Amino acid sequence: MHPRFLSPLVWVTPVLLYCSACSDDSVAVGAVAPDTVASKSDTAIAADVAAGPSATIAGEPHKADPYVEISGKWDGASKHVLLTVWIGGVKDLLGIAAHLQYDPTALQLVNGEVLAVAQGSSTPGSYKTRSVYNAAMPGRVLLGSARFSANPLPFALPTGAAITREAWVTLEFIPIAAGKTAISFDPHSTLLRAADGTEVTAEWHGASIDVPAAVVSASVGVP
Amino acid sequence: MRTLQLLMMSVLISVWAMPAQAGRFYETPGLQPLPGTEAAVAQAHHQAEASRPQRPTPPAQASAWLAANFQNLADAPWEITHQDITVDLQPASSKLKITIVVDILAHQNTTTLSLLMGGVDSAAVKLAGVAIPVQNQAVSTYSMLQIALPEALTPETATQLQLDAEATLDCGAVGIGLHPCGMGAVFNYVAFFNYYLSNGEVMHSPFTSDLHVVTPAGLIAAAPGALMGTEKLADGRVVTTFHQIERTDNAGFSLAPYKPVDGKLDTGAPLRVYGTAGYAKYLPAMRDLAIDVIATYGKLFVPFAWSSLNVIQVENDFSGGYSPLSGVFMLRDEFVGSPGDNGWQGVVELAAHEYAHQWWGNLVAPQTNADVALSESLAEYSSCFYTEQKLGNRSQVIRDNISYMYQVPAKSDVALGAQGVTQSEYYVQIVYYKGGAVLDMLRHFLGDDVMAKGLSIYATDFGRDFAKIDDLRVSMEKASGQDLAWFFSQWFTKKLFIHAELSGQIVEVNGKPVLRLKVHQTEKALRFVVPVSIDYRAGKTVVVPVDVNAKVDFVTELPLTDWPVRVRFDVQRTQIRQFATGTPADFNLSGLVDGADLVELALRHGRAVVVTMKQGGGEHFFADTSWNELYDLTADGRVDNDDVEALLGAVGGEVAPF
Numbered sequence: 001m002h003p004r005f006l007s008p009l010v011w012v013t014p015v016l017l018y019c020s021a022c023s024d025d026s027v028a029v030g031a032v033a034p035d036t037v038a039s040k041s042d043t044a045i046a047a048d049v050a051a052g053p054s055a056t057i058a059g060e061p062h063k064a065d066p067y068v069e070i071s072g073k074w075d076g077a078s079k080h081v082l083l084t085v086w087i088g089g090v091k092d093l094l095g096i097a098a099h100l101q102y103d104p105t106a107l108q109l110v111n112g113e114v115l116a117v118a119q120g121s122s123t124p125g126s127y128k129t130r131s132v133y134n135a136a137m138p139g140r141v142l143l144g145s146a147r148f149s150a151n152p153l154p155f156a157l158p159t160g161a162a163i164t165r166e167a168w169v170t171l172e173f174i175p176i177a178a179g180k181t182a183i184s185f186d187p188h189s190t191l192l193r194a195a196d197g198t199e200v201t202a203e204w205h206g207a208s209i210d211v212p213a214a215v216v217s218a219s220v221g222v223p
Numbered sequence: 224m225r226t227l228q229l230l231m232m233s234v235l236i237s238v239w240a241m242p243a244q245a246g247r248f249y250e251t252p253g254l255q256p257l258p259g260t261e262a263a264v265a266q267a268h269h270q271a272e273a274s275r276p277q278r279p280t281p282p283a284q285a286s287a288w289l290a291a292n293f294q295n296l297a298d299a300p301w302e303i304t305h306q307d308i309t310v311d312l313q314p315a316s317s318k319l320k321i322t323i324v325v326d327i328l329a330h331q332n333t334t335t336l337s338l339l340m341g342g343v344d345s346a347a348v349k350l351a352g353v354a355i356p357v358q359n360q361a362v363s364t365y366s367m368l369q370i371a372l373p374e375a376l377t378p379e380t381a382t383q384l385q386l387d388a389e390a391t392l393d394c395g396a397v398g399i400g401l402h403p404c405g406m407g408a409v410f411n412y413v414a415f416f417n418y419y420l421s422n423g424e425v426m427h428s429p430f431t432s433d434l435h436v437v438t439p440a441g442l443i444a445a446a447p448g449a450l451m452g453t454e455k456l457a458d459g460r461v462v463t464t465f466h467q468i469e470r471t472d473n474a475g476f477s478l479a480p481y482k483p484v485d486g487k488l489d490t491g492a493p494l495r496v497y498g499t500a501g502y503a504k505y506l507p508a509m510r511d512l513a514i515d516v517i518a519t520y521g522k523l524f525v526p527f528a529w530s531s532l533n534v535i536q537v538e539n540d541f542s543g544g545y546s547p548l549s550g551v552f553m554l555r556d557e558f559v560g561s562p563g564d565n566g567w568q569g570v571v572e573l574a575a576h577e578y579a580h581q582w583w584g585n586l587v588a589p590q591t592n593a594d595v596a597l598s599e600s601l602a603e604y605s606s607c608f609y610t611e612q613k614l615g616n617r618s619q620v621i622r623d624n625i626s627y628m629y630q631v632p633a634k635s636d637v638a639l640g641a642q643g644v645t646q647s648e649y650y651v652q653i654v655y656y657k658g659g660a661v662l663d664m665l666r667h668f669l670g671d672d673v674m675a676k677g678l679s680i681y682a683t684d685f686g687r688d689f690a691k692i693d694d695l696r697v698s699m700e701k702a703s704g705q706d707l708a709w710f711f712s713q714w715f716t717k718k719l720f721i722h723a724e725l726s727g728q729i730v731e732v733n734g735k736p737v738l739r740l741k742v743h744q745t746e747k748a749l750r751f752v753v754p755v756s757i758d759y760r761a762g763k764t765v766v767v768p769v770d771v772n773a774k775v776d777f778v779t780e781l782p783l784t785d786w787p788v789r790v791r792f793d794v795q796r797t798q799i800r801q802f803a804t805g806t807p808a809d810f811n812l813s814g815l816v817d818g819a820d821l822v823e824l825a826l827r828h829g830r831a832v833v834v835t836m837k838q839g840g841g842e843h844f845f846a847d848t849s850w851n852e853l854y855d856l857t858a859d860g861r862v863d864n865d866d867v868e869a870l871l872g873a874v875g876g877e878v879a880p881f
């Protein structure tokens with residue numbers, strides 16, 4: 001295995017500490033959507049949340065643009081944790097990439113998808129988003145999206161997309177252990193580039209998930 | 224004009240998806256440059272320049288004598304002390320009448336003279352007004368004249384011969400490239416025709432010459448050398464005289480309604496730019512460019528050696544140049560441009576190449592055809608250096624670098640210093656392009672100052688003399704104090720360039736990140752020093768030169784100050800190389816193929832060195848100076864969608880342990 005990934009959880013601790021101290025703020029700013037604050041898309045499952053025990057997901061909110069952050073909700077029907085990775089405040093995007101880290105002894109990844117990021121593209125249709133989604137490594141999901149010209153020509157620069165706020169990745173987990181667990185981005189892996197190739201500094205925020213024992217026992221597919 | 228062409232071409236070309244090839248390196252089938260592009264223009268220029276007749280190899284005896292008496296002129300059996308040449312051009316018939324009064328000084332008893340000049344139809348020789356026998360034997364495009372003397376020349380006593388000759392010039396029509404001569408509506412010129420008398424024996428003669436150009440009324444004659452004045456003939460024409468105080472066997476002249484612009488070189492030598500009225504607005508910029516290029520080279524090498532410089536506009540509607548001693552002929556469109564214009568870069572590239580020949584080719588002449596790199600490669604190197612310094616970009620040298628790599632099929636490649644290099648189908652690509660890039664590589668290895676010092680030593684030690692490639696090595700070793708045999712052997716005596724697969728990984732050693740790199744050479748194992756750029760966050764980059772030894776597998780470790788965003792090899796393309804990823808698609812050399820590699824690929828997507836004409840099809844070489852073959856996973860000369868597919872198939876791949 002690549003030496004860089006020998007201890008994937010080594011980076012989780014500080015994020016976790018930070019998040020436990022700030023999770024309330026996320027409600028206040030409304031930038032992330034933990035299950036207790038239903039966003040538009042969360043409305044449909046709000047009833048399920050009230051119906052029984054649920055995991056609590058608290059995303060660490062961003063403070064400034066550009067940012068990447070996570071919101072989440074509990075799906076009472078499937079008893080899965082549903083996460084959305086958001087990207088926002090990015091001008092002239094070429095591509096974005098990161099490794100998302102989770103504790104494979106606490107969460108089992110069952111589904112995931114990288115969505116096209118094209119919002120605000122100055123030439124819609126002439127560029128196509130191609131994405132990387134790879135969950136082969138335990139506790140680590142390789143994510144990436146980049147925009148490619150539909151008709152490559154020498155000297156064709158990738159005209160950028162300006163993104164105010166857009167869902168980038170969706171992930172679905174089964175909680176397999178009770179307790180608090182963290183979702184984070186490996187800080188060595190995060191990358192955001194503008195169309196001219198410059199590296200863009202962004203805030204990358206993780207989330208914490210509190211899994212009650214009742215939810216675990218009700219889950220399916222526990223190894 | 225060129226920008227417009229480029230824009231038009233971009234509409235006409237499409238990049239077609241090609242089936243993935245087996246190897247990781249592009250195997251060139253020998254493509255021609257895309258018409259209308261800078262690469263095509265540059266190639267037309269260089270091919271025109273290269274089409275000048277090659278001097279036939281002197282008889283073995285003369286060569287042996289040259290080798291034995293390199294700096295000992297007194298041992299020559301005889302030498303020429305002065306040539307007084309009158310040229311009378313009849314454009315209607317392309318006939319050139321030549322009269323040469325040659326002063327000969329014998330050092331030994333000499334009964335025959337063997338002299339070389341441009342091919343002539345007829346030749347007659349007189350000694351003290353009396354005709355003597357002369358044999359005119361065709362050798363290539365030259366005439367070998369065997370003059371039988373009635374009695375042996377008396378040693379150390381000057382003898383004067385008069386040669387009257389007539390040549391029918393094979394002048395090309397007005398078109399692309401510089402012809403040996405051109406008879407147009409505005410310009411009548413003779414460029415490559417050697418009307419000087421020459422030979423192995425006289426190559427070292429420190430003779431002077433006067434060129435008298437018979438000039439029709441209303442026209443101005445232009446030629447290398449100091450303008451001495453004019454004299455009126457009875458028929459109304461004038462004779463314009465140019466004096467050359469240095470030995471030369473190359474010259475040319477032109478007749479046109481010139482409106483010359485004058486200047487002064489940094490050495491104080493007069494500069495005259497001969498252009499016609501239609502180009503008047505560009506001539507001051509051409510003059511200023513000449514002054515700056517000559518001054519720049521003068522500081523880098525040795526000061527401009529000649530007592531004057533004449534820059535002469537001739538006809539044909541594309542680019543090209545020719546640079547005999549103290550004169551530069553360039554085609555008329557090379558006079559179109561002003562600093563800041565789109566076409567200016569091309570003007571500077573050509574002019575700077577031709578001006579460099581005042582040093583490389585004239586001040587120091589290549590001893591044999593195998594040493595032609597000392598003329599053309601050095602001139603191209605100098606021009607590339609000038610454009611990099613003054614125009615602030617490396618596009619010329621990068622274009623040269625990739626033009627060699629992607630235009631010369633491996634089976635047709637010839638070593639830069641090979642005996643037959645001038646006969647190669649890919650002479651221009653090898654000697655101009657590869658040669659320029661090889662010397663650029665040497666500069667990056669030695670540093671700018673040492674490189675300049677070495678060229679200065681070379682120009683000093685071999686000034687007004689002949690040199691071999693090995694003499695350049697010795698000069699560079701003197702300047703650097705380093706053994707450079709490996710470099711000269713690798714790049715001048717062998718036909719090859721770098722093919723290497725790059726692997727990287729970041730490991731933690733005592734809590735600190737360390738970059739491990741592996742360079743695996745798949746063709747020949749070469750030594751090269753490659754700048755490795757380590758890009759940290761917030762735009763901070765550290766460049767580390769890595770000396771890759773001549774082993775098939777090279778491994779090194781570089782300490783890091785932080786985890787890097789990416790690691791890149793040879794960002795400025797200082798090496799003649801094709802790189803590929805050792806961990807396929809791990810572009811950032813992190814050791815893992817992931818989303819960051821996809822983003823790196825997106826940045827290079829659309830770049831191509833192989834393009835297909837939409838109309839008529841056919842693949843062409845396109846000199847994309849942003850090209851980086853690392854991202855061309857399918858090795859088809861294009862970074863396109865099949866490379867994206869290849870990357871997506873490789874995601875999650877990890878570096879093999881090394």
Ligand SMILES: [Zn+2]
Pocket residue numbers: 272576577580598599602
């Ligand atoms: Zn040249």
